[in-house]
Amino acid sequence: MEVIRTLALSGSLREASYNTAAIEVMQVLFPDNIEIDICSIGDLPLFNPDREGERIPSLDKLVQALRNSDGLIIASPEYAHGVSGPMKNALDWLISGVDFPDKLIMFINTSPRASHAQESLREILKTMSGIVVEEASVSIPLLSTDLNVSGIVKNIKISNALMTGLKKFGAEIERQKLNKHVN
Ligand SMILES: Cc1cc2nc3c(=O)[nH]c(=O)nc-3n(C[C@H](O)[C@H](O)[C@H](O)COP(=O)(O)O)c2cc1C
Secondary structure (H helix, E strand, C coil): CCCEEEEEEECCCCCCCHHHHHHHHHHHHCCCCEEEEECCCCCCCCCCHHHCCCCCHHHHHHHHHHHCCCEEEEECCEECCEECHHHHHHHHHHCCCCCCCCCEEEEEECCCCCHHHHHHHHHHHHHCCCEECHHHCEECCCCCCCCCHHHHHHCHHHHHHHHHHHHHHHHHHHHHHHHHHHC
């Protein structure tokens, strides 16, 4: 069985972040054939096009992780109806690179009431030529639950939703890889 490599990014820098917890849960429960690399985006400098091409260790790490991945998992909160600053900043750094276009993306929304940021993120990702795999994307009601990683793992409904989404994501990545071999 070929291993599928995914990169997961959380748009929250909060210690007890639900979004970070959601991707950490997937790392705990991942199916045998799917690897999840979590990369922090909190150390990236503020995006400045003048600095593109500079050696920035945190950015080099992110770009390398993206390059090594077959798919990207994004879990990001909404602030004032907008995309979180850290997530927008990270995506801005990736706009000009060659690794983002055609990347398959699984979306995790940990707050089903937060629709504006999700819509805006979708538009940004589409503009960057990423491909959101809708059937793999999940909305899980973590907001105000106080659940941490082990709490989410024990919550069968929520952990099943994450795993089902991840398996569908893996299946779509495999399908696209097969298509590329055939064509
Ligand atoms: C300053 C601030 C603004 C927020 N604005 C919104 C908002 O517009 N819509 C919303 O649904 N939630 C909003 N929230 C709630 C966050 O999205 C929520 O706390 C989320 O869990 C944060 O993600 P995290 O748990 O991964 O850190 C806001 C939170 C903060 C601190």
